[in-house]
Amino acid sequence: MPIQPAGATGIRGSVEIDHVYADGLKDLGGFSHIILIYHLHLSSGYLLQVRPFMDDENVHGIFPTRAPRRPNPIGMSVVKLLKIKGHTLYIEGVDVVDGTPLLDIKPCVPEFDVWKVKRTGWLSKRAAKVSRVRSGRRFK
Numbered sequence: 001m002p003i004q005p006a007g008a009t010g011i012r013g014s015v016e017i018d019h020v021y022a023d024g025l026k027d028l029g030g031f032s033h034i035i036l037i038y039h040l041h042l043s044s045g046y047l048l049q050v051r052p053f054m055d056d057e058n059v060h061g062i063f064p065t066r067a068p069r070r071p072n073p074i075g076m077s078v079v080k081l082l083k084i085k086g087h088t089l090y091i092e093g094v095d096v097v098d099g100t101p102l103l104d105i106k107p108c109v110p111e112f113d114v115w116k117v118k119r120t121g122w123l124s125k126r127a128a129k130v131s132r133v134r135s136g137r138r139f140k
Contacts, residue, residue, distance in 0.1 A: 052067050
């Protein structure tokens with residue numbers, strides 16, 4: 001499983017929406033990318049300090065990382081929306097474990113969601129290798 005959508009180029013998947021919510025998908029197909037917000041259901045408990053995937057040498061606080069063992073185990077991914085058929089979304093750039101409970105879907109709007117970031121903290125020296133790193137770790 002890729003550890004971030006940036007490392008999931010070409011990885012396709014689908015999201016099945018409960019039919020009760022299918023009407024809420026109206027007009028979503030006009031967006032090339034969507035934001036998935038989900039429950040990190042395989043993560044149990046939390047750690048306030050972690051050694052994240054991108055830094056095997058140092059321990060960091062949980063909040064400046066994207067590690068899954070969080071006080072509120074909520075994840076988010078920006079994925080490419082390929083098509084919608086019925087109540088199923090077909091997506092690309094998937095970095096989510098099969099069966100992960102979806103909490104919400106939002107459209108990705110660059111004018112709202114993309115910022116010119118000046119600092120990326122401890123990740124500034126490591127983020128370039130994210131596309132080459134995949135994880136075999138399971139978090140419980």
